[in-house]
Amino acid sequence: MGKIHEKYLRMDKMPHIWCAGCGNGIIMGAFINAIDRLGYDKDEVAAVSGIGCSGRITGYMDFNTIHTTHGRALAFATGIKLAKPRLKVFVFMGDGDAVAIGGNHLIHACRRNLDMTAVIFNNHIYGMTGGQFSPTTFKNKNATTAPYGTTDPDFDIAQLCIGAGATYVARGTSYHARLLTDLIVKGAEHPGFSIIEVITHCPVNFGRRNNFESPAQMLLWQKEHGVAARKAKTMPLEDMEGKFTIGELYRSTEIPEYLEEYGRVIQAANEEKKQ
Amino acid sequence: MGKKRFNVTVDRTICKACGICVAFCPMSVFTTDHDDKAVVSVPERCTGCRQCELLCPDFCITVVQVEETADG
Numbered sequence: 001m002g003k004i005h006e007k008y009l010r011m012d013k014m015p016h017i018w019c020a021g022c023g024n025g026i027i028m029g030a031f032i033n034a035i036d037r038l039g040y041d042k043d044e045v046a047a048v049s050g051i052g053c054s055g056r057i058t059g060y061m062d063f064n065t066i067h068t069t070h071g072r073a074l075a076f077a078t079g080i081k082l083a084k085p086r087l088k089v090f091v092f093m094g095d096g097d098a099v100a101i102g103g104n105h106l107i108h109a110c111r112r113n114l115d116m117t118a119v120i121f122n123n124h125i126y127g128m129t130g131g132q133f134s135p136t137t138f139k140n141k142n143a144t145t146a147p148y149g150t151t152d153p154d155f156d157i158a159q160l161c162i163g164a165g166a167t168y169v170a171r172g173t174s175y176h177a178r179l180l181t182d183l184i185v186k187g188a189e190h191p192g193f194s195i196i197e198v199i200t201h202c203p204v205n206f207g208r209r210n211n212f213e214s215p216a217q218m219l220l221w222q223k224e225h226g227v228a229a230r231k232a233k234t235m236p237l238e239d240m241e242g243k244f245t246i247g248e249l250y251r252s253t254e255i256p257e258y259l260e261e262y263g264r265v266i267q268a269a270n271e272e273k274k275q
Numbered sequence: 276m277g278k279k280r281f282n283v284t285v286d287r288t289i290c291k292a293c294g295i296c297v298a299f300c301p302m303s304v305f306t307t308d309h310d311d312k313a314v315v316s317v318p319e320r321c322t323g324c325r326q327c328e329l330l331c332p333d334f335c336i337t338v339v340q341v342e343e344t345a346d347g
Contacts, residue, residue: 001286001334014289015333021293025332177329203293216298219330 008032008042010062018053021215023174023200027121028057030177031090034184035063038088046087048077050102052094053128053202054121071102074109077116085259088188091118095136096126099155103135110164110193114258117187117194120157123202131205142209157197162250167192169250174200175222176246186248192257199226199244280341281321285313290335296327 001014009032018024035045045063049055050073058065064087068076077091098106098120109118125143126132133143133150136157140149158171168190172180180198187194201207201218212218229247232240283304285296292311302320305313305327313335327336 001289002328002337005334009334015291018332020291020332021295022332025334026330029329029331029334175330214298215293215332216295219295219299 004032004036008062009060013060016060019204021203024053024121026174026177027198027200030180031184033181037185038188040088044088046080046089048073049092050097052097054092054094057092071097071105074105078114081114081116089116091116093120095122096134099135099157107164110161110166112258113167113192113255115191120197121200122157122197123200125202125206127202127205158249161195166195167252167255168194170248171197171246173222173226173246175219279323281323282339282341283315283318283321284337285315286335287312289333291333295330296336299326299330
């Protein structure tokens, strides 16, 4: 392990329990690189996670951490940010956690535009519980609950968040680890609600049922199917079939940040008390 | 100015034998042992791109640039 890992990880909890080749470790590495680049003190960072394989991340990182209930990570994080605005709040959720169980929390967090950064680990499956299909499992892919392939169309998390009002939306992959670090840094610096969807891989519960022979093959799939957003604009639509865009997808500074708006409520209440 | 050299190490105790470093090293520095764990076979080929460090999910790999000495 490098010095950076020893600085930001809880070394007594290593090695982590994620499976061999799991993308979650790569994302955790990219995240601590981002924190290091941002220069945040460990005590000013709050990391909040939900339930699932991704939820384990808060146990491994040495910040102010909380491992919350299923789908409710954003609700806990909202409370933390409102109570202690000086904290840099990061939220970690899986695809099931963010868009199924916590789908409502996600869209309303996007709508409020509170200054937090959410990282969604999208591995297209419920990995921890044994490989049931999730809202982001691609159509016709196999899962334990879809042995003949899923019939449901999949959710596009990034587009969902843009629609719900998030002011910074980006998509990365676990293969493009350097890009992911850049996106997390930009998301953290953005004053408002930032979403970084990370396309990652579950070699055990998704890969083995869908003809991926190794974790490396799944990373290669990400490399071949992730198209830089800038390049995608110039590509014909048929070439984008089955592919996805990566990079910064949306940014807006026009919508006011929630703490600023809420500050006006606090001010009005204080003035009323004085009278 | 000579070629930069790098010291690549794999912590075998935490390597889970996923094969990612072996597959993605552009210079084929790694091979595998009898447990399929990564072994640094040809360290002199390393160009210091750090792809292995970034993609190792278990943080087993460290790449450190070797300080050049006066006699090379």
